[in-house]
Amino acid sequence: MKVGFIGAGNMASAMIGGMLQKGLLQKEDIIASSATQKTADRVAQEFGIRTTLDNKEVAKAEIVILAIKPIYCEGVIREIRDQIGENQIVVTIVAGRSLQWLSDTFGKPVKLIRTMPNTPALVGEAVTALCPGELVSEEELEEVCRLFRGFGKAEVVGEHLMDAVVAVSGSSPAYVFMFIEAMADAAVAEGMPRAQAYQFAAQSVLGSAKMVLETGKHPGELKDMVCSPAGTTIAGVCKLEEKGFRSSVMECMKACADKSRNM
């Protein structure tokens, strides 16, 4: 199976890196295009895949993944649409572009799958939501899910959930990185060497996330387990509540979902 990426930026690189690392595809099976020779050369060198500046070359792949910014999506589709045949599958990772919009822009019947992955694909820990268009068969959807499961979890969701997905997983790694950075800065302020502070902060986020996934316990219950009476943790929790931590996170996610809805 040949997979082509139109756009070879942050997200495409994370997916390509994840796919190759898991041995899901061989580097000969992947081709990617970019707008600049510099990016094409960098990606070719980093992953050993074939790269090109010609999107039409990529559009010959069995699975064509649109990995460009939303503003370039219309131009790219107009460029490749005559070449996309009825047996190819076009997968999009573009935020804010609906199946209806994609279908209208192609202006002809195309097998479309709208997805939203995230950059932890690079280390095999992505989570991706997928919404199939009506021309995609169960088998084709499963084939694409299998590809995405190669670098993390993948679930089929209704398209009405896609803006929530952008907030809770597509964009949320950025917020988690900010949280880790802030915790590490505070540890450095307490005297910890910076490299060690990143290790401790990141491992704590990883371990806490695993507890949520593996114990099935409510996050509030897991929080309570850390809070000794009159202890250190509850002193920190009180400060987080005073500073509006949870409402800040919720407002952040709302801004993110609204942006996705109105793109």
Ligand SMILES: NC(=O)C1=CN([C@@H]2O[C@H](COP(=O)(O)OP(=O)(O)OC[C@H]3O[C@@H](n4cnc5c(N)ncnc54)[C@H](O)[C@@H]3O)[C@@H](O)[C@H]2O)C=CC1
């Ligand atoms: N970065 C992320 O965490 C995630 C991004 N996405 C989606 O992925 C898409 C790409 O985002 P990023 O990778 O972050 O952007 P990026 O800016 O890192 O990469 C975009 C790439 O597209 C290339 N490009 C621009 N115009 C082109 C054209 N006409 N033909 C071929 N290539 C062209 C650029 O050279 C660049 O390499 C966006 O639509 C975004 O919504 C989805 C999930 C997560």
Ligand SMILES: O=C(O)[C@@H]1CCC=N1
């Ligand atoms: O910021 C963005 O628009 C993209 C979509 C999800 C993550 N990054």
